[in-house]
Amino acid sequence: MSASQIDAVALDGAGPLYDQIRRAIRDLILNGAWPPGTVVPPEHALMERLGASRMTVHRALGQLAREGLITRRRRSGTIVASPPASHAMLDILSIPEEVRGLGHEYSYRILARRDGRAQRPVVALFELGRAVEVVHLTVLHFADGVPHVLEERVIHLATVLAAGQEQFAAMPPGDWLLQNSLWSQAEHAISAVAAEIDQAQLLAIGEGEPCLLVERRTWNQREPVTAVRLLYPGGRHRFIGRFGPYGKV
Known part of the structure; x- marks a missing residue:
């Protein structure tokens, strides 16, 4: 000490x-x-x-x-104390672990990146403030070479300054954040949506096919860390959780 x-x-x-x-x-x-x-x-x-x-x-x-x-x-x-790994995996999803847990080979590709002040469509999509500085990423994740999930994410540079210098070459943004940032609160929502034409092309599905949209935001105290939208082809995925009367098991 x-x-x-x-x-x-x-x-x-x-x-x-x-x-x-x-x-x-x-x-x-x-x-x-x-x-x-x-x-x-x-x-x-x-x-x-x-x-x-x-x-x-x-x-x-x-x-x-x-x-x-x-x-x-x-x-x-x-x-x-160290954060319990099981809690992190249950609440803050690791896509590589998810894919490998299904017995598939994982890979990913950064499709687009923009650093700096969030553009108007991104501000609206993620309900950001006008002058917020972010890393805005679009990432496609694969399972055995087949599109698994389409990710769109913003990382708040005021909270995670190191993200501005990170190229995400060794690991995808979500896993990098798990290792290089702290969070104290998370918000999670799942909804059913129809794939738009550009999303459908990237996911190799038909336009209008049903998808599961997972939206998540995390904060460290009151400061936002990241917000992400994960679009899963509905016909290829289902989410399973096991729990008891006192929570997850």
């Missing part, structure tokens, strides 16, 4: 002290300042730095542990 690390825990003065401590540490984790495996300052150091009682600090760390952000061990101390 370095002095700069403990100094980074800054309170905002709003609400109970334990909750200020919880938010301060949570924000350091979610914004990437404290990546998985980082040693969290011990309770006595936080007490001295923040002028808090042991009970107050203990309560804040206990809440962070219940939220899954930190792991507390008696002998080795407290560390920032």
Whole structure:
């Protein structure tokens, strides 16, 4: 633990002290300042730095542990937890894993890219602000050489600055984001649509054929990370989820 690390825990003065401590540490984790495996300052150091009682600090760390952000061990101390891979795969879809899980060979092609201020049709499509700077990508994913899903995505450069320099040659944008950005909230919708002529040509289906449209947005705190539209040929796909009375299994 370095002095700069403990100094980074800054309170905002709003609400109970334990909750200020919880938010301060949570924000350091979610914004990437404290990546998985980082040693969290011990309770006595936080007490001295923040002028808090042991009970107050203990309560804040206990809440962070219940939220899954930190792991507390008696002998080795407290560390920032790694995000559970199963959660990421269930909620934020990895298309390569999806294709390989079906027993097919995966490949992809970047069809179009534009960096900078979002153009008017993109602003309307993704409900963006007028002056938002984005990476706008169109990607076609293949399973055994057959079009699998058509992706249209915007990545917010204000939140994911590194995307401006990334060529997405080694992995598609969605998987790159899973490895190089953080998210704390996601919105997900699925609807049935008819393929437009240009979409149908890319997906090798007939114009007007039914498709499944998966739309997803993610945020880190209140800052938008990415928005994506995934168009699947309806006749080739179905989505299956298994769950119990307490959630996914």
